[in-house]
Amino acid sequence: MTKKIVIEPVTRVEGHGKVTIHLNDQNQVEESRLHIVEFRGFEKFIQGRPYWEAPVVVQRLCGICPVSHHLAAAKAIDNIVGVDADGLTPVGEKMRRLMHYGQVFQSHALHFFYLAAPDLLFGVDADPAKRNVIGVIQEHKDLAIKGISLRKFGQEIIKATAGKKVHGISAVPGGIHKNLSKKEAKTFLEGTQGNIPGGNNGIPSVDQCIDWTEEVIDFLKDYHSKNKSFIDGFSDFDSNHLSLVGPDGAMDLYHGRLRAVDSQGNIILKDREYHDYLEFLSEDVKEWTYLKFPYLTKMGSEQGWSRVGPLARLNVCEGIPTPKAQARLDEYRSFTGQRVNNQSLYYHWARLIEMLHCAELMKELLQDPDLQKTDLITKGKRRNEGIGVIEAPRGTLFHHYEVSDKDDITRCNLIVSTTHNNEAMNRAVNIVAQRVLTGQQEVKESMLNEIEVAIRAYDPCLSCATHAVGQMPLQVSLMDSNGKIIHEITK
Amino acid sequence: MVKSSMKSQSKNFHQGKLLIYAIGNEGRQDDGLAHEFVKKIPSSEHYDIHQNYQLNVEDAELISQYRQVLFVDAAKNQDEPYRILHPQAKPETGFTTHGLSIEGIMAMTQNLFGELPEISLLAIQGQEFNLTMGLTNKAQVNLSQALEWFEQNF
Numbered sequence A: 001m002t003k004k005i006v007i008e009p010v011t012r013v014e015g016h017g018k019v020t021i022h023l024n025d026q027n028q029v030e031e032s033r034l035h036i037v038e039f040r041g042f043e044k045f046i047q048g049r050p051y052w053e054a055p056v057v058v059q060r061l062c063g064i065c066p067v068s069h070h071l072a073a074a075k076a077i078d079n080i081v082g083v084d085a086d087g088l089t090p091v092g093e094k095m096r097r098l099m100h101y102g103q104v105f106q107s108h109a110l111h112f113f114y115l116a117a118p119d120l121l122f123g124v125d126a127d128p129a130k131r132n133v134i135g136v137i138q139e140h141k142d143l144a145i146k147g148i149s150l151r152k153f154g155q156e157i158i159k160a161t162a163g164k165k166v167h168g169i170s171a172v173p174g175g176i177h178k179n180l181s182k183k184e185a186k187t188f189l190e191g192t193q194g195n196i197p198g199g200n201n202g203i204p205s206v207d208q209c210i211d212w213t214e215e216v217i218d219f220l221k222d223y224h225s226k227n228k229s230f231i232d233g234f235s236d237f238d239s240n241h242l243s244l245v246g247p248d249g250a251m252d253l254y255h256g257r258l259r260a261v262d263s264q265g266n267i268i269l270k271d272r273e274y275h276d277y278l279e280f281l282s283e284d285v286k287e288w289t290y291l292k293f294p295y296l297t298k299m300g301s302e303q304g305w306s307r308v309g310p311l312a313r314l315n316v317c318e319g320i321p322t323p324k325a326q327a328r329l330d331e332y333r334s335f336t337g338q339r340v341n342n343q344s345l346y347y348h349w350a351r352l353i354e355m356l357h358c359a360e361l362m363k364e365l366l367q368d369p370d371l372q373k374t375d376l377i378t379k380g381k382r383r384n385e386g387i388g389v390i391e392a393p394r395g396t397l398f399h400h401y402e403v404s405d406k407d408d409i410t411r412c413n414l415i416v417s418t419t420h421n422n423e424a425m426n427r428a429v430n431i432v433a434q435r436v437l438t439g440q441q442e443v444k445e446s447m448l449n450e451i452e453v454a455i456r457a458y459d460p461c462l463s464c465a466t467h468a469v470g471q472m473p474l475q476v477s478l479m480d481s482n483g484k485i486i487h488e489i490t491k
Numbered sequence B: 001m002v003k004s005s006m007k008s009q010s011k012n013f014h015q016g017k018l019l020i021y022a023i024g025n026e027g028r029q030d031d032g033l034a035h036e037f038v039k040k041i042p043s044s045e046h047y048d049i050h051q052n053y054q055l056n057v058e059d060a061e062l063i064s065q066y067r068q069v070l071f072v073d074a075a076k077n078q079d080e081p082y083r084i085l086h087p088q089a090k091p092e093t094g095f096t097t098h099g100l101s102i103e104g105i106m107a108m109t110q111n112l113f114g115e116l117p118e119i120s121l122l123a124i125q126g127q128e129f130n131l132t133m134g135l136t137n138k139a140q141v142n143l144s145q146a147l148e149w150f151e152q153n154f
Helices: A051-060 A065-079 A092-120 A133-139 A142-161 A182-192 A206-226 A230-233 A274-279 A297-302 A310-316 A325-336 A343-366 A420-438 A444-456 B028-039 B061-065 B102-113 B137-153
Strands: A005-009 A018-023 A029-035 A238-244 A257-261 A267-272 A281-284 A294-296 A387-392 A396-403 A409-417 A475-480 A486-491 B018-023 B047-052 B068-075 B082-085 B117-126
Touching: A005 A444, A018 A420, A018 A444, A029 A420, A051 A396, A051 A409, A065 A092, A065 A142, A065 A387, A065 A396, A092 A142, A092 A206, A092 A444, A133 A142, A133 B102, A142 A182, A142 A206, A142 B061, A142 B102, A182 A343, A206 A230, A206 A238, A206 A325, A206 A343, A206 B102, A238 A267, A238 A310, A238 A387, A238 A396, A267 A274, A274 A281, A274 A387, A274 A396, A274 A475, A281 A297, A294 A297, A294 A420, A310 A343, A325 A343, A325 B068, A325 B117, A343 A486, A343 B068, A475 B047, B018 B028, B018 B061, B028 B047, B028 B117, B028 B137, B061 B102, B082 B102, B082 B137, B102 B117, B117 B137
Parallel strands: B018 B047, B018 B068, B068 B117
Antiparallel strands: A005 A018, A005 A475, A018 A029, A238 A257, A257 A267, A281 A294, A387 A396, A396 A409, A475 A486, B082 B117
């Protein structure tokens, strides 16, 4: 008689997910799955809309990472109006880059301080009443305030570049709607007075953001040193890794060519133009989830899937083109002793290195006089197809639109970042479930939290794959094969 | 009943201003009541307006900057067209940080910054919350009454 354990919803991730774990009579894990339970359908909804609406409308996919969709869609729609990524005016590209780095910065800050930190600070088996952002605020006040400040900085950058913190509007076909004034730039370079260290309405300076990010990296490095065996053995499995890279293979979160490496670092996809993605990328579907499974076509669905996001980007890139982040990358690679890291919990460290990289890039751009220029938009010869790819906080994001001569969208394909990590998250869940549940007579909450920790490391945006409707109580049920509830925990 | 009390001269608190914080999703019918409310009140030097889909952790820092905060939100299960409530700080969190309660934000503000403004909630009764734009007729009636209350008190 098999038993089924259900975790729904998964906590401290963006969006709604469910985990099911099937145990046999010997309490061994037979199978475990991460389900994305909500139907998405955005690729259908957008059909029939005028193409210029896409960068604004498509953001409604998600209230967590809308800027990524805004910019990926904008890059695709640029193609429709005859503009390639390197054809934007300097102010157009640099405003979009600043917006993107602000988004990645604040998203990574949110994930580390609000979602991941409770496990790191209190332990994965700590009392759940304490193991959350409230607990962090109560017992690590200074860290909580810095987390809020860092996220606020990124959000204010988004507001200054996109027009709004959520569902911005400024990326338009062929360019940008506004530039950045010198006064705005100065606000971010110098910070403003406030209730929190450094502020009047509480915006830290960009230098403060750099310093605080380095402090947090030091904290996490220390945590890794003290918990190395736990971290290294938590969820380690071989995979390919995929991301955009810039010239010479350097990290570039905004634009580049697609590169993939295998688990040993061998290049298996070398710097391909992303407009050709259909030649080398396919998507598989399974009956138990609405999320698709992308893979490199030549390797097949079983071997061709890749991880994306911070861990993958550090694995794929040759280096990081800002000095402090590069130094931290060297330190990270020296610590692990590996050129390519396949251990899930190292996502957190990689994420912080990217935060630092974004802070350095924002500082450079805020001092760049190109941002005050006024040639905001350019155009070329109209086309009927556009593809935009960007490295969103969670990984490689594809937007692909086909447009009729009457300007309406006739086809849309989106490969959202978290979709790439679907297979990886399922494997991580399975590995952890095998370790913590097999042979156990009793299912404890801490065991289930370890499974959530595995998912949480990937910082999935399940919102991008869901339309959440209403409230979902957290209920963990242990059922027999007839569906009879044997044991139940409700939050 | 919240009274306008803009007398604070503390230079650390936005010169005694009130913060009016509208919460809700305009894409879900009457969940957009709060946003319609702030669109209809006159602009004033005595208050700042902030709008969002839902409360986030960083709102603890935002409200710490004010002496008075009036949250505005749609209600689902009350008999009155609108109610003025006075929530109390309570440390709590749900399964996501993107659905925090006013009480939870108040507790965060108290923990992080010590200062806690005077908090009120204007809860305006909504009727339907489906995926579409625009208020129902009943919600518009309730909104009008809430606006009258605001006009009399601010």
